[in-house]
Amino acid sequence: MAELVNLTIDGISVRVPKGTLVVDAAKSVGIDIPVFCYHPKLKPVGMCRMCLVDIGTPKIDPATRQVVRDEKGQPVIVFGPKLTTACTTPVSEGMVVRTATEQVRAAREDVLEFLLASHPLDCPICDKGGECPLQNLTMAHGPTVSRFDYDLKFHNDKHVPLGDLIFLDRERCIQCGRCVRFQSEIADDPVLQFHDRGRGMEIVTFSDPPFDSYFGGNTTDICPVGALTTADFRFKARPWELKTTPSLCTHCAVGCNLALNTRLETKTGGYEIKRVMPRQNEQVNEIWICDKGRYVHHFTRAEDRLHYPLIRQDGKLVETTWEQALRIAADRLERPSAILVGDRIANEDAFLIAQFAKAIGAALEQRPALPAHYADVARAVGIGSDADFKQLGAGDVILVVNGDVEEEAPVWFLRLRQAVVDRGAKLIVAHHRSTKMHRYAAAIHRYEVGQAAKWAASQRADWLQGARNVLIVFGDEHLDGSSARALAQTLANWLILGGFAGKPNSGLLPLYPHANTQGVFDMLEHATRPANETTDTLWLVGVGADEPAPRANFIIVQDILLTERAKRADLVLPALSFAEREGTFTSGDRRVQRFYRALPPLGEAKPDWWIVQEIARRFELPWRYEAPAQIFAAIAQQVPRYAELSYERISRVEPQWPPMGREDLYYGGTVYDNTGGLGARYAADAERSALSPYDVHVPEPTLAGLERTPRLLYRDGELIRRSAVLRAHIVAEPLTA
């Protein structure tokens, strides 16, 4: 526990850890000191001068080094002759801060008058208008009139593209440098910088391609004015028109908490996602999301979304009714059948499918198939149920094996990088090529492509000895199933034999391909049976277009879009996307989280669990679930690991620190506060009982494994193709070694 310091802010006694800044100490007791350049996630710079306050410290007698006391025994407080910036001053014992004096009020008014001297005041057309810190703080602290002549306002470029995703309005920029500092301190893509001085000062990007970062969208959130806007949301809606729904990102294993902003739209005649914003969850994504999560949402209202069931008649897919589609599906599934399940569907859907497959004796497989080879190992020796990335620091070892964290789980990259760079954890990277993580590595190991498992087996891993915690992040790049399993088992053995298994901040962190890989594995585990040649009917539930599938006489595709796979199907069942329904996902670190319905359903599309239940009813299975909450209650009863979880528990919200809700726009940016629940991790097996080491058999690399190319963030796929702003970023050719 850090040393605590006592101080007084506006007469309120505050007790905060040593090193806390005055602005944060004030925030902890609900006193708002206005800021522009300061952001609690970034290092203070004291550039905007908005946070000026009156700070006094106890007078010290130079001779005795004792605090001088007046006749009443109270310490004599000496205030500085000038105001001090609260964002760069750490607290000290006995400090007295005054934020409500006439001097402070006048200083704030003057700073705002200067900031507005050449600010264009085009709030009516500014995307930030309505959620703008400059607007709000001007209303609260600013002068009512400016002494500057309106006609002398300095004019500047209003449409400067910084890359194709972010636009800069040079007039609106107040040179706080939050974007510059985010890119260099948090994302470590230092592609933005100040150029020139004085009135000519501007933000420039000097990378090629410009603003080359996966995290650029976050700069628009923390920009305290409307200087940075995204190409996606530019002029799309005013902030006060938007409805906000808590949701989850579906594109990688991190499970970032999102807020979906929706609005009525004439084009689609209904609600539409206008923008995707981060939702604060200090345990998962803090307040950051990657650009993929921010911009890929367009598939939810893509033109080829499925509205009605389709059946193949005379070689063509034609619309049909649910009654007929379900009857045909049930008839065909009576023959020898196989069900393939994609890992983007919710836990509730996967659970019902597993129960159904068991009941009718169908084969059942997870797609992509690779993670299912090691998901049980990752779960057994996973990080503790109350692990916190923020506690990783000096004395801890982070090991990244065969995975590209920035590409496969971008927000974990941000968090692990901070543990290493800011808090002094030791990073060891083992990979056959260079990744961004290599920049911070204390030690680098290399091996031949596809030899990760062999490399790991040959190591004695004595570099883990003496560490406080060991977090091992691993991927399945260029590995086949058995090699990936051997790698996971070897890494798990290091943790088990080193005594790290079961410790809260130690464990395996797998880089799964999608949001619910772990959850689908957990649900399907005891019902999985590989498909064989006798398959007559094949039912694909949310399976990607490039996944291999066995041959079958009749193919049922259940999807949200008319994908290439659906176009070749015999029967197409329309499902609802994550934005139109409720459910839960289990992230790569086993955190079960809820997402909520943000959009009305499209046509007659139905949630996956409803479709499965309706087909099951035709097999006389007695299910009468009416909502995912009921199915989750059944999961808690029947899947032992989920026994402690419930919708009530995972919907619980605690106050987050630093507070960044909508009340604190000036402080944290336009991120949304968490109203949908923080989620909860289920316990790793190692936390329940001691594990014995795995018996590892390391196979030779196979061609199938070598063909498993790296999973890049902007890899081609059915969803990213439907996002116009990201289309130019799609990596057509898979990265080969």
Add this chain to the structure above:
Amino acid sequence: MQNFWEYLTKIPVGLATVFKTLFEKPVTIQYPEEKKPMSPRFRGRHQLKRYEDGLERCIGCALCAAACPADAIYVEAAENTNEERYSPGERYAKVYEINMLRCIFCGYCEDACPTNAIVLEPIEFPTGYTRESLIYTKSMLLEPPPPGVPGTPQQTPPGKYDRAILPFPPIDESV
């Protein structure tokens, strides 16, 4: 009986009024063929105004929609380019609809407008037989361009129209 005589004497008085008004100018007018002159400040149907050069004043900021107490206005904005410019500045209203059945003609939209683009004019009141016909779209609301001036979109030289909100012209005190 006394009442009867009273009635009898009042009848010619009433009939006198009737015959007198027969020869007076009628008060009713044959709307809509005939129209009554209205005060220039009368808050009738909305009109979206243009500048003298034909560009639309509306910049699609949706402040009218925010101010509207009846939630009658719907705006969708889009971005101007120099090749296809609708209004000065970067933003214009791509969709602008007013549901005349909801509108209460309070004039708050006029007050909220930063460019004086929407004005409730003393022109004919919206009437119609269907609900749909009373949702006025942008083309119905927009005033025609001044004579001899092209409408929108226009092709404009770069840099000429980079400001959305121009200083207001002096207020015409005569109306």
